[in-house]
Amino acid sequence: MAAVPAAGVALTAYLWETPAGRFFSDEDAGFVAEVAPVLATRLRNGLHPRFTDGDAALVGDPVDDPVDDPAEPGTIILDEELSVVGTTGAAWRWIERLGLARPGEIEPLPTVVYSVATRAALSRAQGAEPPTSARVCLQAADGQWTVVRAAPLVGAAGGYVLTLEAARPQDVAPLLMQALSFTAREREVATLVIDGLSSEDIARALFISVYTVRDHVKAILAKAGVSRRHDLIAVLAGNTQSR
The missing domain is CATH 3.30.450 (Beta-Lactamase)
Known part of the structure; x- marks a missing residue:
């Protein structure tokens, strides 16, 4: 481990083994020290407020x-x-x-x-x-x-x-499903709900009973904080006003 002070920010670099089982060399450590000022500047400035018209x-x-x-x-x-x-x-x-x-x-x-x-x-x-x-x-x-x-x-x-x-909805939905702690099966069901499938169609697609699908949908709606399917679709598309 090496602490590198740069541009007013103390960066801590952890030098671990490579996938080939070799430790990083002194040359690698020197490279980290060289790029530290640039990294520190970006990290520090990334916390600054946005620029204004002036x-x-x-x-x-x-x-x-x-x-x-x-x-x-x-x-x-x-x-x-x-x-x-x-x-x-x-x-x-x-x-x-x-x-x-x-x-x-x-x-x-x-x-x-x-x-x-x-x-x-x-x-x-x-x-x-x-x-x-x-x-x-x-x-x-x-x-x-x-x-x-x-x-x-x-x-x-x-x-x-x-x-x-x-x-697009397909960009946001996987991220929000993970954030809402959907299980793997719930993610499968929710994806088919987004596609507009009925409970019967989802049951056939996943080889489970309609009753099981309904249980999953109920759990999904509860986690999303909504009570209807079209509201769930809106939430998973990133429309926070639907919650």
Whole structure:
């Protein structure tokens, strides 16, 4: 274990064995010490309040955009070093809507955006073919669920494309089912309820009795804090006003 003070934040790095059974080397520990200032800055600034209209312009700030569709997905292009290549105006609108602070001119994107991009970068670094994408669901102050996705770009130039857009029910439902402590069988039943199946159809699909389905549905409704199926569907789609 090594404690690394950096940028006013004491980072504690735990150096454990690799999957191959080898301990990290002094060179690995030195790398951690080198990146600690960047990590510390992102961690500290990620706790800052959101920027206001009076703040100084940052790299990638959008110009006036006549199109202001709140549902329009936002796009961010990063190079292989995770530096910003370009953004759309919609990307910054989603970031503002989520209340995410932008650290500064050198690191202009919120910490969570870099985190998702890093997960995609790790897939490429580990040799996955094709490299897998990464995503995270976030909830804005108005209750709107948003998905941030990062996918490696194909081609010699490399880099990554990130999208920010409204989450679909299938993006949010698994997360909320886990948060509501649904059992594995309850998750199966709830998924079929979302698909619009009746108790009889669910029973046939899962090879259980209709009475068992009804018991599961009753337990699911209680955990979700609703009394009707269509309210359950709304809750699992991220509509908190239905509870």
